[in-house]
Amino acid sequence: MSETKSVVLSELIKKSNQINDVLDVVSEAEKKATYTRKSTTTINEGEVAYSEFPTYVKDTYGYQLLGWKWDGSLPDFGIKVFDVNSWPEIVQKFIPKYNPKQPHYFPDEFYDVVWGITRGYNVACRGKPGSGKTTGIKNFCALTGIPYARVNCSEGTTEDKFFGKNALQDGDTVPIYSPASLLAKHGGIMALEEWEMALQGVLVALLPAMEHPRYFDLSELLIGSEEQFIECNENFSMVMCSNTGGLGDMYGDYGGVNAQNKAVLDRFDIMKEFEYLPFNQEFTLLRHSYPDIDDKQLELIIRFGSALRNAFQKRDVSLPWSVRGLKTLCNGFLHYGDIKRTFKRLLSDKYSNENESIAVQTILDEILGT
Numbered sequence: 001m002s003e004t005k006s007v008v009l010s011e012l013i014k015k016s017n018q019i020n021d022v023l024d025v026v027s028e029a030e031k032k033a034t035y036t037r038k039s040t041t042t043i044n045e046g047e048v049a050y051s052e053f054p055t056y057v058k059d060t061y062g063y064q065l066l067g068w069k070w071d072g073s074l075p076d077f078g079i080k081v082f083d084v085n086s087w088p089e090i091v092q093k094f095i096p097k098y099n100p101k102q103p104h105y106f107p108d109e110f111y112d113v114v115w116g117i118t119r120g121y122n123v124a125c126r127g128k129p130g131s132g133k134t135t136g137i138k139n140f141c142a143l144t145g146i147p148y149a150r151v152n153c154s155e156g157t158t159e160d161k162f163f164g165k166n167a168l169q170d171g172d173t174v175p176i177y178s179p180a181s182l183l184a185k186h187g188g189i190m191a192l193e194e195w196e197m198a199l200q201g202v203l204v205a206l207l208p209a210m211e212h213p214r215y216f217d218l219s220e221l222l223i224g225s226e227e228q229f230i231e232c233n234e235n236f237s238m239v240m241c242s243n244t245g246g247l248g249d250m251y252g253d254y255g256g257v258n259a260q261n262k263a264v265l266d267r268f269d270i271m272k273e274f275e276y277l278p279f280n281q282e283f284t285l286l287r288h289s290y291p292d293i294d295d296k297q298l299e300l301i302i303r304f305g306s307a308l309r310n311a312f313q314k315r316d317v318s319l320p321w322s323v324r325g326l327k328t329l330c331n332g333f334l335h336y337g338d339i340k341r342t343f344k345r346l347l348s349d350k351y352s353n354e355n356e357s358i359a360v361q362t363i364l365d366e367i368l369g370t
Helices: 003-015 019-025 028-035 062-066 110-117 133-144 159-163 179-186 200-210 279-289 295-313 323-336 339-347 354-368
Strands: 056-061 078-082 123-127 148-152 164-169 172-177 188-193 215-217 229-231 236-242 270-274
Touching: 056 062, 062 078, 062 110, 062 133, 078 133, 110 123, 110 133, 110 236, 110 270, 123 133, 133 148, 133 188, 133 236, 148 179, 159 164, 159 179, 159 200, 172 179, 179 188, 179 215, 179 229, 179 236, 200 215, 200 236, 279 295, 279 323, 295 323, 295 339, 295 354, 323 339, 339 354
Parallel strands: 123 236, 123 270, 148 188, 188 236
Antiparallel strands: 056 078, 164 172, 215 229
16 A cells, blocks of 8 residues: 555544544553563674564554455454564565555455454465465565565475574584574564475474464474574464365365364464455456556456356366466467467467366357357
């Protein structure tokens, strides 16, 4: 959200006769609990000084930050916006850059996700590929100045890659901390993609970080290190993002996915299902990214994506079409210069199965009027 838009929204909220209702929702006790800042950490001589908990530069409200119109149907809630430079230097590099020229859409499901992660709950997001699960978390961190790391939990992600390991450096054994361990120590939001594909050892090691008091046990990975147990920072949150939410995959759409133990699933306080963006939001999103494509052609591309998703739901095709796919078609159109040629060149081999090819061609005939 641009600074100008933020100021306008702020003024509108102040002038609204509903502002008293908004302020009553966030009690003084919650404000103190949410915005208390701890003192500067004692450090060794020569080290860079930093606050144990970073400075928030302002407090805002969920609806204002996420760009929603507050209609009173759900209570608003406070969110911290941080001073980027007040984070420890070692995690500042993980803070995403905010681009005001690119719109950020947060679907309704994000209300509960953001409320949960800003209050220390364990949150799981499940949904179709490209439905905005991890992108939404990253965009939220960009807006609030919070370090963000995305970790893919596929079977190749071992415990030492996930948490850290010992390594030789100038003849000495030194601990090498992973992004996950750094954020756990200093604060930030970690998005764990495809977490239900993680090795059993990784899942077991994550369990202590999902219960209070939260900590990372690195004793078997950083042998001899002074810091084998990392107490999770109060500004640290984990968000599990996946296609099935640990419930398993009955159709075989997502290879290697396993149904998770109920004891693991019970540790999630919030689990939200994500759908693809509605037409008007996808149109505005792509309009900002591709101003040289006229409205008619852009509408055809989005209609095709929507129809293909419906075909996926009916099992007529084996692959859905996410926003990433829509952007591919937009880039193809700018290159080929013709919408029919774009579809033909980019789709002919993606759906090579005979039945899928027929289903896709039927969709194209209906959309293009051929």
